[in-house]
């Protein structure tokens with residue numbers, strides 16, 4: 001089995017898709033990140049970026065099985081799911097995971113509600129894939145596939161969200177989006193997932209100047225992410241979940257300022273691949 005590890009960004013935008021000439025370079029699709037561990041495909045969130053990932057998986061004969069891990073079910077993170085082409089593939093095995101939706105109805109119920117009258121024309125049961133739903137409690141350690149460990153923690157976000165840390169072949173990637181970091185000291189749950197990680201992907205919706213008008217909204221600034229990355233001893237930090245109001249010119253400025261403030265800090269954009 002290959003021990004390569006690859007991160008590919010399919011959607012990096014928060015809140016709502018914002019395609020158009022002003023966002024063409026960083027991308028307008030909402031959150032979807034693929035983490036390949038050898039041949040195994042882990043998908044984090046099913047925002048609109050998952051549509052293109054679905055095409056790629058259909059065209060790629062390896063890695064037929066897939067698992068989707070939700071941070072939470074706000075629309076920007078789940079709205080692409082009905083358009084994920086492998087759902088229609090006979091024999092496709094697909095795991096759908098979420099933390100902390102219990103004791104409410106759980107992830108199966110959330111997906112059924114998304115794909116039901118009057119919101120969507122057909123139900124999830126109309127698709128051919130073999131879907132397994134998995135509810136867990138944020139904080140649990142998961143072993144979705146041989147050789148892969150997923151650590152999880154609850155994140156500070158309205159309605160709750162789950163952060164993940166993927167560990168494979170001696171490397172680690174943390175996916176922490178939709179969380180309000182503040183200026184520190186930082187939450188121990190998020191910090192535990194990010195500590196000494198090779199790559200952290202973190203909510204950087206705003207700038208420090210924009211934060212006061214958005215307190216309690218459950219998001220962070222890129223400056224807070226830079227401080228958090230330093231405190232955690234993480235190597236590479238990827239700024240993620242960009243505000244739809246921030247066009248490419250704005251994101252270029254964020255990218256330059258963030259790289260200057262903290263080396264090995266990058267702005268995530270659609271199509272960006274990071275090999276570990």
Ligand SMILES: [Zn+2]
Pocket residue numbers: 014015074076077178241
């Ligand atoms: Zn979001």
Ligand SMILES: [Zn+2]
Pocket residue numbers: 072074157178218
């Ligand atoms: Zn959210």
